[in-house]
Amino acid sequence: EDKVVQSPLSLVVHEGDTVTLNCSYEVTNFRSLLWYKQEKKAPTFLFMLTSSGIEKKSGRLSSILDKKELFSILNITATQTGDSAVYLCAVEAWGAQKLVFGQGTRLTINP
Amino acid sequence: KAGVTQTPRYLIKTRGQQVTLSCSPISGHRSVSWYQQTPGQGLQFLFEYFSETQRNKGNFPGRFSGRQFSNSRSEMNVSTLELGDSALYLCASSLVWGRTDTQYFGPGTRLTVL
Numbered sequence: 001e002d003k004v005v006q007s008p009l010s011l012v013v014h015e016g017d018t019v020t021l022n023c024s025y026e027v028t029n030f031r032s033l034l035w036y037k038q039e040k041k042a043p044t045f046l047f048m049l050t051s052s053g054i055e056k057k058s059g060r061l062s063s064i065l066d067k068k069e070l071f072s073i074l075n076i077t078a079t080q081t082g083d084s085a086v087y088l089c090a091v092e093a094w095g096a097q098k099l100v101f102g103q104g105t106r107l108t109i110n111p
Numbered sequence: 112k113a114g115v116t117q118t119p120r121y122l123i124k125t126r127g128q129q130v131t132l133s134c135s136p137i138s139g140h141r142s143v144s145w146y147q148q149t150p151g152q153g154l155q156f157l158f159e160y161f162s163e164t165q166r167n168k169g170n171f172p173g174r175f176s177g178r179q180f181s182n183s184r185s186e187m188n189v190s191t192l193e194l195g196d197s198a199l200y201l202c203a204s205s206l207v208w209g210r211t212d213t214q215y216f217g218p219g220t221r222l223t224v225l
Contacts, residue, residue: 034212042115042201042216043154092211094176098144098167099211101154 002027006089006102014110017079021105023089024071033065033072034099036088043088046074084109093096113138115204115217123223127167129190132220136183136204142166143185144214145177148199160185161208189222197224 012021018081025033032050036043046057049065049072056063060079065072076083086106090099116135124130136143145157156169160179177187183204189196199221203214 014187027138033147041218044216045212045214062185090154096167098156098159098169099146099154099214100156101146 002091002093002096002100004091004102006087006101006105008105009103010106010108012108012110013079014068015079015081017109018075018077019079019107021074021076021087021089021107022071023073023102025089025091025102026070027091027093027100029094029096030092031092031096032090034090035063035072035074036090038086038088038104039084046087072104079109081109081111083107091092115202115215117200117202117217117220119220120218121221121223123225124192125225126192126194128192130192130222131186131188132200132202132222134185134202134204134217136185136202137215140204140206140215141183142205142208142210143179143183144203144205145185145187146201147171148201149195149197154201157187158202158218159208166208182186192224194224196222198222213220 017050047063052067057094063074086104089102142161144159148154159167179185199219201219203216205214
């Protein structure tokens with residue numbers, strides 16, 4: 001059965017710190033790995049990764065995938081209080097047409 | 112362009128009752144997926160509809176069902192509610208079937224079963 005594990009489950013840091021969120025996965029016929037940010041309501045799409053070693057970047061957020069070791073990291077630099085959210089990692093397998101999500105990492109940024 | 116809308120936003124039911132949740136996708140989107148989110152299990156895939164046909168189904172009992180109408184709006188139904196069905200139910204729409212990177216989530220319906 002496909003599985004996604006995120007760590008840590010919860011993280012509290014000070015504004016300005018850099019954080020690294022981890023996502024490891026086991027999936028047959030891997031197609032893609034996606035990161036979402038969920039505040040109070042709907043998850044919003046951050047990145048989709050399909051190839052190893054290619055960093056995706058958007059402002060202070062970046063992510064990279066390692067298909068050999070079956071994990072991905074999400075980095076956030078110079079964190080701000082608005083980065084406080086649950087960060088979700090999900091994987092999709094070829095032919096599955098559905099996402100398997102991890103438990104999420106609850107990130108809290110204190111001023 | 113309006114986003115994905117879900118109604119109702121909050122719902123309280125008692126055990127044994129049934130419930131119907133509604134999802135209106137973004138205009139032009141034809142695929143609708145449903146997810147259940149609980150603190151214990153996280154986000155879990157329920158089913159996906161495209162062109163009024165269920166294309167994929169997650170590991171949920173038959174009490175969970177859904178349908179999609181010709182205007183792409185979708186409903187999900189849960190019969191004989193159990194306490195464990197208390198959750199945030201999210202729907203997501205995408206333009207075509209299988210494009211998870213272009214899925215847009217709605218705000219969810221929070222169901223509480225007493």
